Structures are given as C-alpha cells and as structure tokens.
Amino acid sequence: MKLRRIALIAVVVAAIGALFAFGLLRGNPDDRNITSNLIGKPAPTFALPLYERYWPDYGETFSLQAHVGRPLVINFWASWCLPCYEEAPVLQQAWQTYGPQGVQFVGIQTQDRDKRDEGRTFIARFNLGFPNVLDNDSLVGVDWALYGVPETFFVDASGKVVAKHIGPVTAAVLDQQLGALLR
Amino acid sequence: MRRVATLTRALLAAAALALATLAGAQDVTAAPSVQIGSRAFDISRNLRCPVCTSESVADSSAEIAQQMRSLIQEKIDEGLSDAQIYAFFQARYGDWILLDPPKRGVHLLVWLLPVLVGATAIVVVVGMTRRWLAAAAKAEPANPADLERVRAALADAAANPDQRDTGDATGEDG
Incomplete structure (x- = not known):
C-alpha cells in the first residue's frame, strides 16, 4: 500500500517535471522566426500608390497582379527601422544584378503612417531604382502576415510565395533564393 | 500693487490653460484613436499583436495593432461573425496569432x-x-x-x- 502511494507520487512528480522541462526546452514562445502561413500559397495581391520618381516607368500605382509571371522580391520597410537602412544598399545592388534577368523587386513602406517625406528621403538616400510604394494604413502588411520590418518575401513566376526572410536581407540570401527561382 | 497681482494671476492662469490645451493636443496626435465597439475590443483582446512581445492587439499602441483593431471593426461592419474574423487572421498568421489556443490537436x-x-x-x-x-x-x-x-x-x-x-x-x- 505504501509502495503504491510512493509510486503514484513519483508518477505525478515526473509528469509535472516533464511538463516543466517541455516548457523550458520549447524555446521562446514569442520567437518571430515562425514559418509563414503564406508559404506555398498565392501571393496576396495589392495595388498601392508609387512614389513620384517611379511614375515614368510604372505609372502612379503598382499592382502586384500586373507583375505575376516573373519572380518577385517583395521587401517591407519603414523609415524608422534601422536594419532597413542596412539592407537597402544590398537590395539596390541585387536589383541591378537580377532586374535585367527578369526579377521584379518592389519595396513597400509600411507601419509608417503619413511618413511620405521620410519615405522619399529614404529612397533618395539609397537611390533605390526598383519601385517603392507606401502602405499607409499597413493593411497590406496584415495581408502578408508581417511580424515586423524588415521582412522580404520571394514569389515565383506562378505567383506563389516560396520563401520569407525576417530581418535585414543579405546578398547571400538573395543569391540563394533568386538563384533557385531563376533556375 | 493689487492690479499687478491680479494681472500676474490672470497671466499664470492663461499660461496653465494654454499648456493644458497643448498637452491635450499632443495626446491626440501621438495616438490616433481608433473608435471600435466592444465586440471588436473583445476580438482584439484574443489576438496577439504581431510586432509586440506578449501583448494583445487590444492592449498595444503599435501602429499595426491600431490598424488591426480598425480592420476588425470593418469586418464586423461588413457582417462577419467572430469565427470568420479569427479565421481571417489565422489564414495569414496561423494559430500563432490567437492568444486563446484553438480547441483542436495538441x-x-x-x-x-x-x-x-x-x-x-x-x-x-x-x-x-x-x-x-x-x-x-x-x-x-x-x-x-x-x-x-x-x-x-x-x-x-x-x-x-x-x-x-x-x-x-x-x-x-x-
């Protein structure tokens, strides 16, 4: 009888201990490096106003739908976001390399309500040649399930989201993803 | 002498009023208010703010949280049910966005x-x-x-x- 009681207590303690260990080992529950729900799904479409400098080449509005059929790089940024300043020259460099190969880049300024002047300054600072739009109400960001900025999505020629990169994108990531998309 | 004291008091009162008005005006510009109903508030309380740490959409003052609150209100105005609104966010962010875990699986x-x-x-x-x-x-x-x-x-x-x-x-x- 006493042995049974000890065994029962041991089982309960082991169960609570296992639950505790699971809680400790499962990592930070707020870890944002979560696989996007969008991977493998059609890219959410949008039509957003372009900054003036892109009007001669793209018109006043950039519609994603109009560019499906070629690999796409969709980069979300904000004028207050320091890592965005880090990645902007990398993106511009990649645009110069991959743009002529048929890849369309688009920058989306988001979580940056009414910061048009700041957006223009950011674009001018890095002389961004690829089109940039303003998601003033951040709703496109919600459609793309954004966790923060910067985030970069890769869309294949069929219009399907194939990859997402959280944080400042590097030349290595761009080469790897675009190499796969252009293959 | 009494007139000087009265004038000083009046000036001080005017300055205090101006400061209070300014402070109020700054509050309004710092946090653009999003008028949402109690149903939208309840839903936003069960959704995780994507850019915050352990904060709900209802509690956060982050811009994306404000937009999500007004989006929820829009969806309610369009006649969507609570389940449909949760499904809208789940389809994008997955179960991660729900503060109340779904009643299925693990x-x-x-x-x-x-x-x-x-x-x-x-x-x-x-x-x-x-x-x-x-x-x-x-x-x-x-x-x-x-x-x-x-x-x-x-x-x-x-x-x-x-x-x-x-x-x-x-x-x-x-």
Missing part, C-alpha cells in the same frame, strides 16, 4: 488538462473524505474495564469536589 491539452486535473482532485478529495468517515464510523468500542475506571473517577470527583488535583492546572480557579 492545443486541446491546454483546455482539457485543467478540467481533468480539477475532476481528479474532486475524486481524490471525495474518496479520502469517505475513507475518513468510514474509519470514524468503524471506531472500536471502549474497553469495559477502562469505562468502569472513568466512571469511578468521575463519581469520585463529584463526591469530593474539594480534593481535586489542581497541580497541573495552575490558575484554573483564578
């Missing part, structure tokens, strides 16, 4: 375990109480010899109240 454990633990606790308490009551009911009858000794002692004490042994009960009579 998440079911979160809902079932407290109920199971509570039910087990009730069963254990009821079982132990019944065992204690049964043990009390089965109390052995007193030894007749012991009973006789107690009765004799009581009778003796009643017959000789002045000879009570108060050695261990200091102050009993006080």
